[in-house]
Amino acid sequence: xxxxxxxxxxxxxxxxxxxxxxxxxxVISFRSPVEDIRENSEAYYFLSSVMxxxxxxxxxxxxxxxxxxxxxxxxxxxxxxxxxxGSCDVLNMTLNYLVQEGFRPGEDSVTKGYVLKTRYVSNLSxxxxxxxxxxxxxxxxxxxxxxxxxxxxxxxxxxxxELKLCS
Numbered sequence: 001x002x003x004x005x006x007x008x009x010x011x012x013x014x015x016x017x018x019x020x021x022x023x024x025x026x027v028i029s030f031r032s033p034v035e036d037i038r039e040n041s042e043a044y045y046f047l048s049s050v051m052x053x054x055x056x057x058x059x060x061x062x063x064x065x066x067x068x069x070x071x072x073x074x075x076x077x078x079x080x081x082x083x084x085x086g087s088c089d090v091l092n093m094t095l096n097y098l099v100q101e102g103f104r105p106g107e108d109s110v111t112k113g114y115v116l117k118t119r120y121v122s123n124l125s126x127x128x129x130x131x132x133x134x135x136x137x138x139x140x141x142x143x144x145x146x147x148x149x150x151x152x153x154x155x156x157x158x159x160x161x162e163l164k165l166c167s
């Protein structure tokens with residue numbers, strides 16, 4: 001082979017390699033849209049205050065009303081309230097009401113919608129396990145969010161409330 005032919009083969013190999021790398025990058029970038037989540041202190045303070053709200057779910061002989069954090073723990077364990085309502089139903093209704101009243105999502109509002117997920121995560125020595133507790137949403141959400149998360153201990157793990165506000 002002549003020197004010119006070797007250089008052309010090397011050039012073609014480099015062009016093919018660059019084309020493959022470009023295609024891989026293109027496939028990865030179109031495969032999953034990236035959510036633009038900005039931290040929102042208002043959402044964080046909202047979640048913080050929500051944890052102190054008492055629900056209409058009572059438990060025990062003294063009919064003690066459960067706070068939202070306690071209600072999420074009760075929901076995780078599939079407990080019922082003293083009034084025979086499911087704790088998960090009460091949790092979803094209460095959280096939905098609080099977010100609706102707190103942010104008033106809608107087409108004419110700054111907040112177009114929301115997604116609120118509650119999840120239990122246990123980090124035991126055998127590995128990390130997770131369980132979805134509840135998920136509520138309303139309105140139209142694109143890929144632009146602001147939000148926050150708030151965690152409360154629930155032995156042997158934590159319950160995390162993640163609120164995404166759609167703009």
